[in-house]
Amino acid sequence: MADHEHKFMKYLRKERLPHIFCPGCGDGIVLNTIFNAIEMSEVDFENISMVSGIGCSSRIPGYVKCDSLHTTHGRALAFATGLKTANPKQDVIVVTGDGDATSIGGNHLIHAARRNIDLTVICINNDIYGMTGGQISPTSPQGSYATTAPYGSTDKPFNIAEVAKAAGATYVAKYTTAQPIQVSQAIKAGLENKGFSFIEVVAQCPTYYGRKNKIRSPVEMIHWLKDNTISLEQAKDMTEEELEGKIITGVYINKPRKEFVEALEDISTKISDIDPDTNINRAYRSE
Amino acid sequence: MADKELFVQGNEACALGALAAGCTFFAGYPITPSTEIAEVMSRKLPEIGGHFIQMEDEIAAVGAIIGASWAGQKVVTATSGPGISLMQENIGYAVMTETPIVIINMQRGSPSTGQPTRSAQADMMQTRWGSHGDYETITLAPSSVQECFDYTIKAFNLAEKYRCPVFVMADEIVGHMREKITIPEKVEIIPRQMPEKTDNYLPFDAPENGTTPMPSFGQGYNIHVTGLTHDKRGYPSTDDEETHTQLVTRLCDKILKNTNEITSIETEFLDDAETIVLSYGIPSRSALTAVKQARQKGIKVGYIKLGVVWPFAEEELIELTKNAKRIIVPELNLGQIYLEVDRVLGKYAKVELLSKIGGALHTPTEILDKIMEE
Amino acid sequence: MRTDIRIAGFGGQGVLMCGIVIAKAASLFDKNYAVQTQSYGPEARGGASRTEVVVSDEQIDYPKVENPQIFVAMSHEALLKYIDDIKEGAILIIDPDLVYQDEIKDIIENKKLQVYHSKSTETAEQVIGKKIVGNIVMLGSFVEATGVISEESAKQSILDSVPKGTEELNLQAFEEGKKIVKKII
Numbered sequence: 001m002a003d004h005e006h007k008f009m010k011y012l013r014k015e016r017l018p019h020i021f022c023p024g025c026g027d028g029i030v031l032n033t034i035f036n037a038i039e040m041s042e043v044d045f046e047n048i049s050m051v052s053g054i055g056c057s058s059r060i061p062g063y064v065k066c067d068s069l070h071t072t073h074g075r076a077l078a079f080a081t082g083l084k085t086a087n088p089k090q091d092v093i094v095v096t097g098d099g100d101a102t103s104i105g106g107n108h109l110i111h112a113a114r115r116n117i118d119l120t121v122i123c124i125n126n127d128i129y130g131m132t133g134g135q136i137s138p139t140s141p142q143g144s145y146a147t148t149a150p151y152g153s154t155d156k157p158f159n160i161a162e163v164a165k166a167a168g169a170t171y172v173a174k175y176t177t178a179q180p181i182q183v184s185q186a187i188k189a190g191l192e193n194k195g196f197s198f199i200e201v202v203a204q205c206p207t208y209y210g211r212k213n214k215i216r217s218p219v220e221m222i223h224w225l226k227d228n229t230i231s232l233e234q235a236k237d238m239t240e241e242e243l244e245g246k247i248i249t250g251v252y253i254n255k256p257r258k259e260f261v262e263a264l265e266d267i268s269t270k271i272s273d274i275d276p277d278t279n280i281n282r283a284y285r286s287e
Numbered sequence: 288m289a290d291k292e293l294f295v296q297g298n299e300a301c302a303l304g305a306l307a308a309g310c311t312f313f314a315g316y317p318i319t320p321s322t323e324i325a326e327v328m329s330r331k332l333p334e335i336g337g338h339f340i341q342m343e344d345e346i347a348a349v350g351a352i353i354g355a356s357w358a359g360q361k362v363v364t365a366t367s368g369p370g371i372s373l374m375q376e377n378i379g380y381a382v383m384t385e386t387p388i389v390i391i392n393m394q395r396g397s398p399s400t401g402q403p404t405r406s407a408q409a410d411m412m413q414t415r416w417g418s419h420g421d422y423e424t425i426t427l428a429p430s431s432v433q434e435c436f437d438y439t440i441k442a443f444n445l446a447e448k449y450r451c452p453v454f455v456m457a458d459e460i461v462g463h464m465r466e467k468i469t470i471p472e473k474v475e476i477i478p479r480q481m482p483e484k485t486d487n488y489l490p491f492d493a494p495e496n497g498t499t500p501m502p503s504f505g506q507g508y509n510i511h512v513t514g515l516t517h518d519k520r521g522y523p524s525t526d527d528e529e530t531h532t533q534l535v536t537r538l539c540d541k542i543l544k545n546t547n548e549i550t551s552i553e554t555e556f557l558d559d560a561e562t563i564v565l566s567y568g569i570p571s572r573s574a575l576t577a578v579k580q581a582r583q584k585g586i587k588v589g590y591i592k593l594g595v596v597w598p599f600a601e602e603e604l605i606e607l608t609k610n611a612k613r614i615i616v617p618e619l620n621l622g623q624i625y626l627e628v629d630r631v632l633g634k635y636a637k638v639e640l641l642s643k644i645g646g647a648l649h650t651p652t653e654i655l656d657k658i659m660e661e
Numbered sequence: 662m663r664t665d666i667r668i669a670g671f672g673g674q675g676v677l678m679c680g681i682v683i684a685k686a687a688s689l690f691d692k693n694y695a696v697q698t699q700s701y702g703p704e705a706r707g708g709a710s711r712t713e714v715v716v717s718d719e720q721i722d723y724p725k726v727e728n729p730q731i732f733v734a735m736s737h738e739a740l741l742k743y744i745d746d747i748k749e750g751a752i753l754i755i756d757p758d759l760v761y762q763d764e765i766k767d768i769i770e771n772k773k774l775q776v777y778h779s780k781s782t783e784t785a786e787q788v789i790g791k792k793i794v795g796n797i798v799m800l801g802s803f804v805e806a807t808g809v810i811s812e813e814s815a816k817q818s819i820l821d822s823v824p825k826g827t828e829e830l831n832l833q834a835f836e837e838g839k840k841i842v843k844k845i846i
Binding site: 013015016046047049051061062065066067068069070071072075077078079080081082083084085086087089090107108111261264265267268271272274275276277278279280281282283284285286287 | 309311312314333334335336337338339340342343344346347348349350351352353354355356357358359360361362376377380387447476477478479480481503504505506507508509510511512513514515520522523
């Protein structure tokens, strides 16, 4: 059997398997694309730290054999901001979900994007709260059902990628789990962008979204994602009505600008002879 | 370099204490009456290659300092009133993950937005149990500018030693008050311990009533840190009753069973005292003046000041007050530590609350009048 | 011996700074003990503002002022707001252009106050040419009238506290303040 071990098994905490994700969940596909992206990129797996909040997707870092901080609901980006600033040598990946990143954590999202701190954020958007059993989320399509929207959602959903772009992220891309190659490419680009990178992956939650909205199987859900996917290019000529319920995929922005920690440290360098890097692990020194 | 004398504000002294303790990272959000701490840190930290971040809110401030603590830096935030309320969830996270952080709380009139520019001591129960769940914290209560400096250093050392959040809980008066402080040439600092890297390394394998060396991120330990109930490996184990019981009991006991190591109490005139004024923070200065005035009148009254309010120095207080008949507790709230004092000492003496709210400090006359009541 | 001082004015006059300079002079340069506290509302400009300084040759426990032995008033509103608990026989220093002495005749008589006048704002404006140093003019008058801090320490404290480039101006203001103070009652 060992001969057939999955090539990415080496990156996992094997002792923690099996994982908690439901059969057919999109989180597994995304985890695969993360490893794929790391291997394709210049980033060294050994140098990666992961941070997450609360929700199904936020459980991903706990299975990865790297330093990982599984934080409070919505706050992953705040923790990651401290972690990255205090040791900018790490490559920090944040894994979050639609509820975590845009509802309870929406404020942290726009400010982390505004600062352009060098984090690679992978937001797995399944349009529903999975961990708590299928409640409505800020990205749930209008008219979709959830345990807290028994008559269908009346709210206008966020296009998270647009939000991240508007807030100042320097790399933003959006794809679905039906586009794993594009997702991997986007995460790779995100890892290599020195700044705030936001990759939204629209994913299936057969257990809750599927069941509540009569899309019965994981396969059916993937078809549903595919059927509703259009490119940014296609979206250009479409009306508001035509765009309703569509997943607009592609690279929303790729426009580097000065990174947050670098800008902070420029000030230090100007007024002080002390290299900020000497403060990494300074807590362990007694002077 | 010899000892240095400065004339500064309490808030500034807290910032200087943090820097002297080896703090290199501050994240915070402006709020009266603690803002000067952030202002001083924003100026001084870049001078030592440290980092200052004004976060989007107090929730993020605590998140950021916890993140920075796991990157191996000593960290602090400062706040007041509504800010300390917003911080509570992540304070609980720091408790559960055993992350050393220091939180300075310059108390103001409350609840809600309350009295931003006036003093109070009404958060003292919140520093103990403001976050959800069973836990214990360490809270220090400075009453002078020098103590702002000294206690902040002590807070950093205790945070490292016990791997927990430590509060420096002062108030608007102390924060804005100016006095001379002496900055010693050498400050004793407790450094963090990097664990030994072994094949079967268990990041949360701590002894009973104790804690374990803390690694930092990016050093190859590959640890998982979670606010979920976790086993010795740090892995979530949320259904196992034994794991939860052991973890939470240890988190409490590492503080409670070391109460005598952590606490500090100042006393005056206790030998023959029949009445004792027991206080903490700024009212203790009114109390000492009143006690001295009462002594001049020949009244047998003594003085106890708690430097550390949590953990509560139960055993030591029972011993110190064993001959007292009356204990007066002046507090800038409607009776918070009074409840604890009454619980512990009420069996042996009559415990009386002298509460004051509205923003002003008890005058010595008010405390003296209370002493003279009997 | 403990001296309780209260300085009151309106926000923006530099009342706070005046208190800081006195307390700093007493503690850092005269090597006495001093505590400076303040009380203020939400407004940065306007509104009554006060600072209190306790100077003593021994450790100061109670840091606030119960019954001021010295009261410096730079606005009428603040004077009325904060004068009630003044100690009998206390020194009251007022800027007569900003305080209507007639309106506090009763309290001056009842409490047997010693009253000094310092036209600090006018002096700052007309002699120094900068209204903003009115507080330091008042400080000069305070030192001359009370002797709570030494002149030398007051000057050192000014130099230690004022913005760079304004040292000369402030020292000049201090000297003028010493000259203009007059004992009225």
